[in-house]
């Protein structure tokens with residue numbers, strides 16, 4: 001697993017724009033290497049803000065959007081089209097504005113879909129979707145993820161893996177139904193840490209002083225059970241994209 005790189009930007013706006021530029025380049029490079037790129041999206045203000053900046057970028061059409069596989073790292077288990085769903089927000093921020101191939105867009109199921117309100121069944125189905133797309137050479141049943149985007153919560157959660165829960169401890173399954181979440185809505189679906197760690201690059205993006213303590217703890221090697229973001233690492237690269245406030249508690253080198 002990779003050691004973490006940390007990039008600190010002046011504020012949240014420049015962070016979102018710079019992360020968007022970085023994401024465009026990552027997808028262009030992945031398409032040059034593989035033909036089709038794959039990205040795992042996240043929810044939250046920072047993750048959606050980055051997609052809005054991709055949409056606004058003059059460079060966005062450097063990406064062949066019809067050759068991008070879109071997955072989600074977590075989802076709020078709500079009805080289809082609910083404005084709080086990560087899928088809805090990602091579509092409004094970017095996917096509705098570029099020429100995606102609908103067959104390559106893989107949202108997690110809503111709470112009024114074919115699994116009804118059974119988040120565990122919806123999670124098991126998403127695990128099957130990932131397994132179907134998996135390459136045989138890997139030892140975990142997920143596709144190649146070129147880049148997996150994450151946010152970080154004030155108590156250190158990432159995706160929908162909250163501290164001291166069975167979900168952050170999950171070692172076998174790739175996707176879980178998550179119940180009794182402290183951040184609304186209470187029911188969610190999430191990739192697990194083993195699935196996240198299968199990604200080539202994991203980018204943790206966050207801003208603001210409220211995130212300073214969990215960021216410092218994660219970078220300081222906290223136990224992922226206490227600070228789930230500490231367990232999110234990429235095979236080739238782990239990149240923290242922070243603004244000055246979120247980086248404020250990282251000890252400065254002597």
Ligand SMILES: O=C(O)[C@H](O)[C@@H](O)[C@H](O)[C@H](O)COP(=O)(O)O
Pocket residue numbers: 042043044045046047074075076086150151152153157158159160183206
């Ligand atoms: O669905 C969600 O809520 C997220 O995927 C979650 O993990 C989010 O990324 C963090 O809570 C950070 O959110 P903010 O960027 O809004 O602080």
